[in-house]
Amino acid sequence: MTATPYSPQPAHLLLVDGGLPPLGDLAAPLRAHGYRVSQADSATAAHALLAAQPCDLVIAASSLSDGTGLDLFDRVRTQRPALPVILLAVPGSIAEAVEAISRGAAAYLPQPVQGQILLQHVEHALRWAGTGTSQAPADSGWRAGIVSRSTRMERLLEEARLVAATEASVLIRGDSGTGKELLARAIHRASPRAAGPFVAINCGAIPEQLLESELFGHRRGAFTGAVSDQRGLFRHAHGGTLFLDEIGDMPLALQVKLLRVLQERAVRPVGATASEAVDVRILSATHRDLDRALVEGRFREDLYYRLNVVGLHLPALDERREDIPLLAAYFLAQAAQRYGRQCRAFAPDALELLATAAWPGNLRQLQNVVEQACALSTTPLITRALVQRALQRHGAVSLNYVEAKQHFERDYLVGLLKLTGGKVTDAARLAGRNRTEFYRLLQRNGLNAELFRHPNDDADFGATWC
Numbered sequence: 001m002t003a004t005p006y007s008p009q010p011a012h013l014l015l016v017d018g019g020l021p022p023l024g025d026l027a028a029p030l031r032a033h034g035y036r037v038s039q040a041d042s043a044t045a046a047h048a049l050l051a052a053q054p055c056d057l058v059i060a061a062s063s064l065s066d067g068t069g070l071d072l073f074d075r076v077r078t079q080r081p082a083l084p085v086i087l088l089a090v091p092g093s094i095a096e097a098v099e100a101i102s103r104g105a106a107a108y109l110p111q112p113v114q115g116q117i118l119l120q121h122v123e124h125a126l127r128w129a130g131t132g133t134s135q136a137p138a139d140s141g142w143r144a145g146i147v148s149r150s151t152r153m154e155r156l157l158e159e160a161r162l163v164a165a166t167e168a169s170v171l172i173r174g175d176s177g178t179g180k181e182l183l184a185r186a187i188h189r190a191s192p193r194a195a196g197p198f199v200a201i202n203c204g205a206i207p208e209q210l211l212e213s214e215l216f217g218h219r220r221g222a223f224t225g226a227v228s229d230q231r232g233l234f235r236h237a238h239g240g241t242l243f244l245d246e247i248g249d250m251p252l253a254l255q256v257k258l259l260r261v262l263q264e265r266a267v268r269p270v271g272a273t274a275s276e277a278v279d280v281r282i283l284s285a286t287h288r289d290l291d292r293a294l295v296e297g298r299f300r301e302d303l304y305y306r307l308n309v310v311g312l313h314l315p316a317l318d319e320r321r322e323d324i325p326l327l328a329a330y331f332l333a334q335a336a337q338r339y340g341r342q343c344r345a346f347a348p349d350a351l352e353l354l355a356t357a358a359w360p361g362n363l364r365q366l367q368n369v370v371e372q373a374c375a376l377s378t379t380p381l382i383t384r385a386l387v388q389r390a391l392q393r394h395g396a397v398s399l400n401y402v403e404a405k406q407h408f409e410r411d412y413l414v415g416l417l418k419l420t421g422g423k424v425t426d427a428a429r430l431a432g433r434n435r436t437e438f439y440r441l442l443q444r445n446g447l448n449a450e451l452f453r454h455p456n457d458d459a460d461f462g463a464t465w466c
Contacts, residue, residue, distance in 0.1 A: 011126050012036045016046045016060035023061050029115035043072045054154035057125055058085045082158030084125040142190035145182055147330045150320040163310045164190035171307050172285040174314030177362035180285035188241040196240025199233050204249030212254055219271035234267045234278050241281045248288030259303045317359040324355045331367045335374035343374045350384040357391055410445040422452030
């Protein structure tokens, strides 16, 4: 199928009705209100659905064939702590209601429940969680640019939404190109500091002396080239969030100074004699193995625990392949607008190639491939040939072993024919094959040696090549 431009999906609700018609009938008004609703008749079925599909809210009967609604809530809470759960009593019990609310259930509603009352509680729970279509205006854009339908990413975003409401420092781990800064910006937008500045710096891209000045500022004359006072990024981020990307590359000497700033909540610019108070939340990220760096003495343990109050791990694109068609469509819509192209979708075989390719560069690599294919396309439909060309340019290969072998064989034969000027005897000898076998290889790959002959070359009568 072809990919369509990305658009936000309505909130997805899971109704665990216990097989009871009065509760199962609630699905109709929920769907009529615009929600997507999946139904399960037991706790076991509910857990299977939650494992397979992202979900924004669970509505469960308090009595199920294989347990209670509270048991289901406890298990959901363990696996997905930010997922709101509404329990429906059959019949209502004050003691159970108190227990449910004390454990953190979004609501406990006695049966029979009116559809409008349920909708109000669903709306409130979704607004609190910051998901689905029922978000308050201030919450609607917090995860802008993060395109996903995978269960793993949804769980990560739930955790990010929870921690965003706190002042806890967050360490984001993930391979290069997985979108660590994108997640950091989302946490900032969902936090009470959203109105403040978001300042980002790549700690691995700046020399040590300059990095110290960039972070903490400097006084005029503090070093050669310091012709004026500089505030530094900590003070620029005052009242907001400072994102320290590639924190694992920060030199040890600077780690000590950073730790002091975090402990004292004050910075001393280079060349200054006094410190200045700062109010900054720290988010950091790395693709390095910090646990190994701790053992090897390349990263300070005390700083590590300051930064890693909450740890989030972004999965590689290979671990969330179900998102590739959605991401490809999203990147294509952006590229088409940027380059003024009429590209609208991918041909089915082109989309299949994207979905089965290896992505060592993750989202960044996928975006580059899509942008190149869009820039070179002359039709609204992106073809497989354009995608294949872009994949080869960016070092991505198909995961299909047979196709990879065929592409390698053809490229190898083309290289030999170019090298020998189309002389089959010489090319066969370099390949370690006899002429007959080599001709079969050429025929299988649709290659004609004559096309590689240099002008005025003699016919191939077995002359040696050196």
